Amino acid sequence: MTYDVVVIGGGPSGLMAAITAGRNGAKTLLIEKGNKLGRKLAISGGGRCNVTNVLPDDELIAHIPGNGRFLYSAFSIFNNASIIEYFESLGVQLKEEDKGRMFPVSDSAKTVVSTLVRQLDVHGVDQRLNTKVEAVHYGEETHEIILENEKVTTACVVIAVGGKSVPNTGSQGQGYAWAKKAGHTITELYPTEVPMTSNEKFIQDKTLQGLSLRDVEITALKPNGKPIQSHRWDILFTHQGLSGPAALRLSQFVVKALKKFKTDTIDVTIDCFPDEGEQQIIDKLMKQAKNSPNKSVKQVWKSLLPERYLLFIMDQIDLDPSTTYHHLKKKNVIELSHLVKSFTMKVNGTLSIEKAFITGGGVSLKEIVPNEMASKFMDRLYFCGEILDIHGYTGGFNITAAFSTGFVAGLHAANRSAEDGQV
Structure with missing residues (x-):
């Protein structure tokens, strides 16, 4: 023909x-x-x-x-x-x-x-x-x-x-x-537009598997702590690491950074409140706790974050979820707001090119x-x-x-x- x-x-x-x-x-x-x-x-x-x-x-x-x-x-x-x-x-x-x-x-x-x-x-x-x-x-x-x-x-x-x-x-x-x-x-x-993988214990234990965080900003960092690239959208914790549109967008920068810096892992930070500073979050947390002094901080703060993520972050700083305002330490609120703004996890790569979208x-x-x-x-x-x-x-x-x-x-x-x- x-x-x-x-x-x-x-x-x-x-x-x-x-x-x-x-x-x-x-x-x-x-x-x-x-x-x-x-x-x-x-x-x-x-x-x-x-x-x-x-x-x-x-x-x-x-x-x-x-x-x-x-x-x-x-x-x-x-x-x-x-x-x-x-x-x-x-x-x-x-x-x-x-x-x-x-x-x-x-x-x-x-x-x-x-x-x-x-x-x-x-x-x-x-x-x-x-x-x-x-x-x-x-x-x-x-x-x-x-x-x-x-x-x-x-x-x-x-x-x-x-x-x-x-x-x-x-x-x-x-x-x-x-x-x-x-x-x-x-x-x-x-691979680009591909889920990222991590050996962090909370990932391996599937602590957050299936949990979505909406409208967050995630940032890949150089070994010296300076940002490589940030993306703002939704993320999803998986049994292997991170997915969701913001993580997919960041993945190619992680692939390139691992190679460029000849390192096994790259730090990725998660900011749940990209439009607010740490002090604003501290003030908000303290005000909410003070307004309901007899309620547990878990009850008071669960409107701010998905409950599973809130409990996970509180666990990172050994803050008892049943704590009330009367026993709440300012130090804990400062630590919590810092993690809410900048929770850091190590990413060791991505799924294979065959699993990538692009x-x-x-x-x-x-x-x-x-x-x-x-x-x-x-x-x-x-x-x-x-x-x-x-x-x-x-x-x-x-x-x-x-x-x-x-x-x-x-x-x-x-x-x-x-x-x-x-x-």
Whole structure:
């Protein structure tokens, strides 16, 4: 078979690339080795699919710490506003939630995936599911895609196979070899947006397992105690360490710090009241205790913090929860407020890259034309999505990068194949 454009990988970037190529007149084939298209989209946003984020471009790029500035060119062609307009033009109504996250009104990722799959049919894109690419052979005028039982010839190839994270969605890093074959450099791969691990006794004992803390600030510290990075959002204590959006965002900085400082652990502090100083908390605790002098401090203070965390912090300073104001020592209140503002735990790493939501590292961006997603080394070769050395925080930023780079890659692959007419 002969095509103008072959897109390898049916995730968010691959779907957008194939639809865009087809819409721009290219005879297009989308190859996916799994049995479903959009599997990572289907599980994103807790199954609700956080399709983009409405922050302005500068803020959007600030939330893509892995080379987000590279995306300015792509965003000038197809950005978050374009994504919203695109889906709403297809009848998918979106709604804005906290922190600029955009979800389908249906609260179902299936709405998004099925809409994109329908667009493949609308634009005449051929689809091959359960189809493994054995090899990619590059030529001067055409490229060959070797499948199990046949060979496909194409003018242009778009590689959209993702990174090494969430391998159960089909993304196992096979695209790196095809990139290297074309002369590309793969920067070091590492997990991002991944739960952090700790050997602290309270973690091993599962003392706080399953406990969430809302709107806290967590900070990774250098060995000298200076901050590396802070994130404010929710955290979740697990049987292995820390998860939840703030911890996931911090994880990549912990991975890099462990390596940079050649250390076994990094200190992470938890601040439950980022908008208040220690003295304010001391005053608040003392006032509440004084106003109910015959009640236990556990009863008086439990409105401030989840009870399990309050008891845990009180245990750290040997403060009896049944203590009343009459027997309360100011020293204990000072110690408690300090821990509430700056509880420190040692983190020794993260779960594996396969357990991460996003892969850090990938095809070096120095080797990619930013407003085309084209290879600088191989004519008619394009990359999009997570295979590139781009990664963002959770919250719609990675999907925005995937849709944007997919659109640009599909558009330019279609235009490039049209330059020569049909293959």
